[in-house]
Every structure is written in structure tokens, then in C-alpha cells.
Amino acid sequence: MIKLSSQPEIIYLQPKNHEPTLKFWEGLKNRKLLAPRCGDCGEIFFPPRGFCPKCLSENIEWVELSGKGKLHSWTEIHYLTPKPYILGVIDLAEGIGRMISRIEAEHKELKIDMPMKVDFIDVSDKLTLFIWRPDKVDSKHQKSESF
Amino acid sequence: MSRRVAIIGYGCLKIGKYGSEVSENELSIRAIKLALEDAGISKEDVNGLVTTPNYLLTLGLQLSVVSEYLRISPRVAAEIACGGIAGGLALKHAMNEIALGHADIVVCYGSVKESIRFKNIALVEPGMGIEIYDPTTQPYAVAGVIWAYACSGRRYMYEYGATEEHFAAACVRNRNNARHNPWAAFTTPITIEDVLKSPILCSPLKLLDCSAARDGAAAVVLASEKKARKITDTPIYIVGVGEHHDNSSFIPTDRCDKPITSFVAAREAAQRALKMAKVSVDDIDVAELYAPFSPQELMLPEDIGWFKKGEMVKAIMDGSTEIGGKIPINTDGGLLSRGHPAMVTPIYETISIVRQLRGESGKVQVDGAEIGLIHCEGGMLNNCIVFIFRRGD
Incomplete structure (x- = not known):
């Protein structure tokens, strides 16, 4: 659990940053909202996952929303x-x-x-x-x- | 189904707080004993036990403890989990085992002490159980599951013109019914004003719009038609069951076009159950619906089919879902007033309908009730199961 020093009244929970979603969190650090795009079928999806929910490909690219x-x-x-x-x-x-x-x-x-x-x-x-x-x-x- | 299956007995404890001086297994035995007495059979007649998780063990070994305690060796046994529909799935499994001829008499039971685990309202410890959400939701999922139902409620207000008073009316209807339920946790009369003035938890939901996690234990005895006919004059047959699991978890995030004011799983499960039972929704005399929060008391009767979308805004105020109305709903108080021991709630719902169809419901009896329906849900209506029961002759 994280309490911001500047906003002590707000509680945030540390998300489970599993490997397939790390790019998403890195994107936020760079002020970008990223979503995965399947390199095989082209499906763009959210929330970010390691496999394309449409075709189950692991060939994942990232695009900025x-x-x-x-x-x-x-x-x-x-x-x-x-x-x-x-x-x-x-x-x-x-x-x-x-x-x-x-x-x-x-x-x-x-x-x-x-x-x-x-x-x-x-x-x-x-x-x-x-x-x-x-x-x-x-x-x-x-x-x-x-x- | 190769063999028809009937419910021939029930037993349950008053929902409340049982504390640490009594174990879940002890509560189970109390409920099972009552159910066996109601059925008029001995424990040696039982050849199946099916239950739901009680949080003591994740391995399902509570069944072994209960079997040893009862000194019975069942032919079939299972502990079944799937969120809030666990009790429904346990009932379905018990039914299937009898239908397939694997067992003749099965006790389906559950017991849980939610009040210790969850204090007041389901899943309210900060951060508790956040694994149920996608990682992108986790940073903000401090407040259990209520936020999702609250968002569903606010959207319903926007789409159909409902107000917080309409939601409160469902709470009052349930409380009025619970007053006559010997097992209900909350029986003090309330008014719409009381609901509106109760503390805000997640707007538009106030304390009295929410079900409270409580302890409870309940059991029902299922039997093959052949056995049932020998044992009882009032078998309650399971004539329909339908299940549906939508590809979503709480608020659907994988796509934008799924409504959060109407639930495909509830609709599909109900349609399948009605089809199997060969009855129409208007043939149902009485229903128990699994609405953990008051807004869903308005959405579910629409999804199951008694009303068109938005019609419940009027129907909740005009008595349509009260005893004597178009479809009496939650005549024993529902989750909001009966109390909500989630892993046992579907069994309490079953007992409520069994009592109605046997004509044992006293002041909340629906005259001549012959066909009843129960609905239960997991997630936020992502998983639903519906049963239809019919009084035998």
C-alpha cells in the first residue's frame, strides 16, 4: 500500500506488475498511455496482457492511445x-x-x-x-x- | 436428465455472528442434522455430500472432517467454488450425481463465518483480494467490490431515470419480508428515509443499500424421484437449471459495448432454465434473486424477463414484486435483509423457495405457489445460475 506524501489522504495499492504488462507501466512513467497490439492479427486491446485475446499470439507490439x-x-x-x-x-x-x-x-x-x-x-x-x-x-x- | 431429482428436506441456522467459539464444521453439522430431521431420514441413508468453500482450507478437506464427524462414507463428495454461485453449482452437482445414478440421496450444505473475515461488508479490507481485478485496476481497487455495483447503479439512474428512492424501495420491500423470516439477520422495520439517511459508502450506495457479510449454515437433502416418493408427500422437484458465464470480470473492461445495467449471464441462465423446465417466466409464482446491492434488485427482474428494461423503476414502487403482485421477489428478505453468508446464500434461497412451494411460509406465503425460481451470481453478475423448482404430487 502506498500513501503519497503530497496527498496523504489517498491510498493507492501497489499493482502486481507481471512481466507481460511492464511496458504499460513504463509507458505511464513516460507520460504515455500504451495498449498492446497483436503483431499477427492486428487486434488492439485493453487491459494489457501477454497473449492476444483474439488469436492467442504472443507477438505483442505497443501503440499509444x-x-x-x-x-x-x-x-x-x-x-x-x-x-x-x-x-x-x-x-x-x-x-x-x-x-x-x-x-x-x-x-x-x-x-x-x-x-x-x-x-x-x-x-x-x-x-x-x-x-x-x-x-x-x-x-x-x-x-x-x-x- | 435420466432421473428426476427432488429436494426432500432442509435445515438452516439463523444468520448472524457466531464468533470463534464454534467452528464452521460444527455449524455444518447443526444444519445437516436439521435437514435430515426435516426429511425424516437417518444419516446412514446419505450417500453423497456436496459443499462450498468455508475459507478454513483451500484443499476441500472439510468434507473429510464432516464425514468422519457424521460417521458416514459417501460415494460422492465435492467442494465447489466459483464466487457467489458456488452454492448453486454445489446444488447442481448434487442434482447431477443423483440424475446420473451415482447416488440416491445427497446432502448439499454450506457454512461460513464471513463476519469475522470481512467485518461488515463483503471484501472491505483495503487491498484484500485485489487479485480478482486486472493489474491496471488494482491501484484503485481499495474498496472491495462495492464500487463496481455503485457504478452500475449510477448508470442505471442515468439510463432509466431511477433515483436513490427507487433503490431504497427495494431495501424496504426486503426488510418488510425479512420480518417474517425466522432466520433473517435484519428484521427491524426501515423506511425509505432510513435508507437515504444511512451513511454513504460508495455513492449512490448507502449502508442500507448493501448486504452485510454474516455467518450462516444451511443444508438441503436431494433425492432421486423413486426415493423421494417413498420418503415424503411433498417433494420439490428441480425441473430446470441454466448457467452462463460471460467473458468479463466485474465491470467488463475488454470491450466498450457491454452494458453494466443489464447482465447477459442473468438473461442467458434464466432462458436456459426456463427452456429446460418447459415453462414461461410468467408461470413463475415466486422468486429469490441474488442482489448484493439494491440497484441490482431493479435490474435482475428485467434481465430474467418479468419486466422490460427500465420498467422496474415503476414496478418497485407499485407493489408488482411484493406478495400479491405480478411476481413476488425475495419473500424471505433477500441478501439485503436476510444477511449474506455468500458461500451459503444460494442454499438459503433454495430453502426459501422450498418453503413457499410446500406452503410453509406463514405470513409471507404466496397463495398456491407451485413453481419457484432462484438466481445466484458471481463477480458482478458475470457468472449466473438459475434453478426452477416445482411442487410435486
Whole structure:
């Protein structure tokens, strides 16, 4: 369990960084949201895994996602935390899957299906995590995002 | 199925907190003894034991302890795990073993002391059990499983115009029923206002919208039709069973197009069970649905087929799911008020329906109930199993 010195009220859990997903976590350190692409069938998928879920190939490449999405739903968590925080479900703009993420916003700002964008936070020297926040600037171009 | 299978007896303990002075196995024996007495048979008649995990051992050896305790040597035995549907799968396995002729009388039981393990609400220790989530979800999965159901509930509010009052109405319906259930953990009357004012856990879910992890033990006795006819005048036949496991775990993350306000596993499992039983959903007289949190009390009756999507917003308020309504649901209090010893909950659901079909439910009896349904789920409705029971003659 990691408690940020700058945000002592937020608890993050150390994820199990197994080998097939290391690239994903390295990408976050470099401020990039990466997803695996199958080198054989071309399937781009999320969450990252060692085998392509479509054809089970181990020939995995990595591509950068737009970091844009929509807020599928959210909840404000009030227990096991000294300070409430928001957890949300993001539909990735590329349509390949969803991310579960902390949402950096006041709950009054949030509307289901609103445009969202990714951001990055350094939790420790070794771990950078993604968070998502409302995308106030780029809401008109949400649907045109692609690779 | 080569042989028909009936439930001929049940026994269970009041759901609550049993503490460390009594073991899970001791609780199992208490429930099994009650079930054997209800069936009117001796333990020597039993030739199968099927159970669910009780967290004591991951090897399934609790069956050996219970067998030795009972001084019986079953021909078939199994401990079966698959999240919250474990009790349902155990029942199915017991049924199959009899149907195939491997055993004639099988006791399906479970006992668990969740209140010690989980304190109040299932999986609330920070970081406990985070392996159930994908690594990308793990950093934020501090708060057990409630967040997923809360997100499902909020999305349902957005899509169908439900409010927190509608969810609270399901809690009140369940509590009103639980007051007449001798085994329910929570029987103090509550109002919609009480639910709304209870502490927020994961918005929109408050304390009273959530099931509480509690201890419990329950057993049912299954028998072949031939044996059942000799033993009892009121056999309750298992006439349908359907199962479905969606390729998702909690919130589906592998794709964007799967709804979290409707659950394919519940729909498919129900359809298969109804088809096997050769009945329509409107033939069901009474149902027990596995909803660990109040929003899913509205979604499940839609998925199983009594209502179209969104119709439960009205139906939860107009009595449609109460006794005397279109389909009485959770007449013994459901998970929210009966209490939720997860590994045993499906057996408690079975007992509730058996009592209804035998006409033993007292103040919550559904008049003339002949066909009943139980549903149970694992993950967040990713795994579902549905049974249909019918009163024999």
C-alpha cells in the first residue's frame, strides 16, 4: 500500500506488475498511455496482457492511445479513506475497452458520457499511475479520435 | 436428465455472528442434522455430500472432517467454488450425481463465518483480494467490490431515470419480508428515509443499500424421484437449471459495448432454465434473486424477463414484486435483509423457495405457489445460475 506524501489522504495499492504488462507501466512513467497490439492479427486491446485475446499470439507490439474517452459511470468512495475520492469507468475513445480509474474532479462537475482525458501522477520513484479528468477543451472532437 | 431429482428436506441456522467459539464444521453439522430431521431420514441413508468453500482450507478437506464427524462414507463428495454461485453449482452437482445414478440421496450444505473475515461488508479490507481485478485496476481497487455495483447503479439512474428512492424501495420491500423470516439477520422495520439517511459508502450506495457479510449454515437433502416418493408427500422437484458465464470480470473492461445495467449471464441462465423446465417466466409464482446491492434488485427482474428494461423503476414502487403482485421477489428478505453468508446464500434461497412451494411460509406465503425460481451470481453478475423448482404430487 502506498500513501503519497503530497496527498496523504489517498491510498493507492501497489499493482502486481507481471512481466507481460511492464511496458504499460513504463509507458505511464513516460507520460504515455500504451495498449498492446497483436503483431499477427492486428487486434488492439485493453487491459494489457501477454497473449492476444483474439488469436492467442504472443507477438505483442505497443501503440499509444489518444488518452481520450468518455465517462461511462462513477462513484464517490466514502469509506476506507479519510477523504472521499471518485472512481470511474472510462470508455476509451478508440472503442477497444474500458479503464477503471481515479477521477480527478468534484462530483458536481461529472456527467455520465462526458468527454474525459488521461493524466499521470507519480506515486513513487518507481510507480506512475494514470488518472482521468473531465476534458473541457476538446469535447467537440471526441468522436474523431483514432490512431 | 435420466432421473428426476427432488429436494426432500432442509435445515438452516439463523444468520448472524457466531464468533470463534464454534467452528464452521460444527455449524455444518447443526444444519445437516436439521435437514435430515426435516426429511425424516437417518444419516446412514446419505450417500453423497456436496459443499462450498468455508475459507478454513483451500484443499476441500472439510468434507473429510464432516464425514468422519457424521460417521458416514459417501460415494460422492465435492467442494465447489466459483464466487457467489458456488452454492448453486454445489446444488447442481448434487442434482447431477443423483440424475446420473451415482447416488440416491445427497446432502448439499454450506457454512461460513464471513463476519469475522470481512467485518461488515463483503471484501472491505483495503487491498484484500485485489487479485480478482486486472493489474491496471488494482491501484484503485481499495474498496472491495462495492464500487463496481455503485457504478452500475449510477448508470442505471442515468439510463432509466431511477433515483436513490427507487433503490431504497427495494431495501424496504426486503426488510418488510425479512420480518417474517425466522432466520433473517435484519428484521427491524426501515423506511425509505432510513435508507437515504444511512451513511454513504460508495455513492449512490448507502449502508442500507448493501448486504452485510454474516455467518450462516444451511443444508438441503436431494433425492432421486423413486426415493423421494417413498420418503415424503411433498417433494420439490428441480425441473430446470441454466448457467452462463460471460467473458468479463466485474465491470467488463475488454470491450466498450457491454452494458453494466443489464447482465447477459442473468438473461442467458434464466432462458436456459426456463427452456429446460418447459415453462414461461410468467408461470413463475415466486422468486429469490441474488442482489448484493439494491440497484441490482431493479435490474435482475428485467434481465430474467418479468419486466422490460427500465420498467422496474415503476414496478418497485407499485407493489408488482411484493406478495400479491405480478411476481413476488425475495419473500424471505433477500441478501439485503436476510444477511449474506455468500458461500451459503444460494442454499438459503433454495430453502426459501422450498418453503413457499410446500406452503410453509406463514405470513409471507404466496397463495398456491407451485413453481419457484432462484438466481445466484458471481463477480458482478458475470457468472449466473438459475434453478426452477416445482411442487410435486
